[in-house]
Amino acid sequence: MKIVIVGAGAIGRVFGVFLSRGGHEVIFIEIMPDVVEAINRDGVGIMDIDMVDIHEMAFVKARAVADAREIADCDAVILAVKSFDTSAAIHSVVHLVTASSPILSLQTGLGNLEIMEQVVSRENIIGGFTFMAGTALLPGRVKHGGVGTTYIGELDGRITPRIERLRQAFNESGLVAQVVKRIVGRLWSKVIVYSAINSVSAVLRVKNGQLLETMESVTLLKRLIDEGQAVAEAQGIDLVYQDLYELLFSNCERTARNMSSMLQDVINQRRTEVDAQNGGLCRYGSESRVPTTTQQTMFELVRLIERWGQDSYQP
Structure with missing residues (x-):
């Protein structure tokens, strides 16, 4: 799958690493120039929580852009920005969001889904959250805090082919994902x-x-x-x-x-x-x-x- 991750913070980086390792094409949209430069130059660097030597960090290939208009299409969009950036983020990727390329929110906060619904069709939104943990280090680097379950679900509770494809992509990449009916x-x-x-x-x-x-x-x-x-x-x-x-x-x-x-x-x-x-x-x-x-x-x-x-x- 071609997956766009909006926000290259700690959680965005962790998901990007796993999905890239799983064979998926990962493109980050990130407004911080130093992060974009680091990812395009080196890839995303990741180290486990038990590691203390930064030289043990592994790097995984990915691409990053500052302008979402550089991306013409994708198979899915993952929203991994802070809640106060939701409105700007969803407006930036509105051209990418369709029924066949839905947007998945992995944010922890109330009101994000409602903000998204004001910009894109509710039917094109997938709700979600994760118990994965990470700590952002230098630009484009992250310390992984351990695997936790990620829950995803259609807002109307249906089990659809597109959400099953997303679950499969996550699980095959080492992310523990479950599709649930009562995501809200x-x-x-x-x-x-x-x-x-x-x-x-x-x-x-x-x-x-x-x-x-x-x-x-x-x-x-x-x-x-x-x-x-x-x-x-x-x-x-x-x-x-x-x-x-x-x-x-x-x-x-x-x-x-x-x-x-x-x-x-x-x-x-x-x-x-x-x-x-x-x-x-x-x-x-x-x-x-x-x-x-x-x-x-x-x-x-x-x-x-x-x-x-x-x-x-x-x-």
């Missing part, structure tokens, strides 16, 4: 769990596994989960997962040595996705008149860190 509910579940992991780890500046080491942090995580679940129930969302605490604990344990994406953004003084995660839950909570006091507090703390940083104090 599963996406909400991930947002609820990861809005807790991301915001608390970003404020405390700790890796995911450390969040389970104290009663106070676990209590805070559970409170965030409870509020998110209450919002989903008020919105009539079927979360699919029976126990979000178990999903929380298992993901913290599986990615124990990883820094969450939000913590990576804070450390690198980049804008976070807190607005589409904790902020999104707060907005839906307000709409449903469900209290989200803890979610709102974490949202405000992360926004303040974005504004001033944790190292801004000058005695």
Whole structure:
């Protein structure tokens, strides 16, 4: 398959490496010139989380462009940009998205699918999310944090030939992919769990596994989960997962040595996705008149860190 990946961040790079190794043609669309240059010069570099020597990094061939108009057609588009870039990204690839070349969102946040539907037909969108993890290193390089399941699904719940082709392409490339019927509910579940992991780890500046080491942090995580679940129930969302605490604990344990994406953004003084995660839950909570006091507090703390940083104090 000819697969276009919009956004060559950590997750985009990881998926690009696996798909390229699986024999697929991978083209990145990326606005950062140094990343485009590095990928076109060297390919995408990847190293496992256990590796400490950057010279152990393996490079996989790929192509990158800054202008999506350089690409005439493809078999599928993967959207792997931050939530606040969704609108610009979907507008840039509208000419590539058709029923036979659908766009798959692998973003973690609320509101992305709705933004996409304003630009392309809902029938040409595939919902999805992943438990793969990665840390962006130098331009075009990534540290892979371990294989996690990727869930994809048609928004109307149908099992179509095109989604089966995408699942097959993922699995044959070493990506563990499952086609599911209730993708929106599963996406909400991930947002609820990861809005807790991301915001608390970003404020405390700790890796995911450390969040389970104290009663106070676990209590805070559970409170965030409870509020998110209450919002989903008020919105009539079927979360699919029976126990979000178990999903929380298992993901913290599986990615124990990883820094969450939000913590990576804070450390690198980049804008976070807190607005589409904790902020999104707060907005839906307000709409449903469900209290989200803890979610709102974490949202405000992360926004303040974005504004001033944790190292801004000058005695």
